[in-house]
Amino acid sequence: MHLTTVYRALIALTEAGVVHAVHGPGPTRYGLTGEPHHHTFCQQCGQVTAIANEHLTETVRRLAELTGLQPDSAGSLLAYGRCEGCSA
Ligand SMILES: [Zn+2]
Numbered sequence: 001m002h003l004t005t006v007y008r009a010l011i012a013l014t015e016a017g018v019v020h021a022v023h024g025p026g027p028t029r030y031g032l033t034g035e036p037h038h039h040t041f042c043q044q045c046g047q048v049t050a051i052a053n054e055h056l057t058e059t060v061r062r063l064a065e066l067t068g069l070q071p072d073s074a075g076s077l078l079a080y081g082r083c084e085g086c087s088a
């Protein structure tokens with residue numbers, strides 16, 4: 001498959017809500033949309049991990065309180081750092 005075709009397919013799937021884009025540093029990654037979740041991103045190896053929204057409801061509430069920012073319903077927090085493997 002041509003890369004442009006893959007890209008267009010991803011955009012279409014993202015719009016359909018089947019996959020979602022994770023905009024970290026470097027190339028955009030795509031994940032399957034299951035339960036709404038947030039992401040962590042390892043700045044060293046680029047590993048993306050999903051965290052179910054229910055674990056961060058308090059954080060989201062505090063964010064909204066402090067900044068007025070309302071993450072979208074699919075979960076839109078992105079935390080940067082180093083993964084377990086890279087910080088060992
Ligand atoms: Zn995801």
Ligand SMILES: [Zn+2]
Nearest residue numbers: 042045083086
């Ligand atoms: Zn890592």
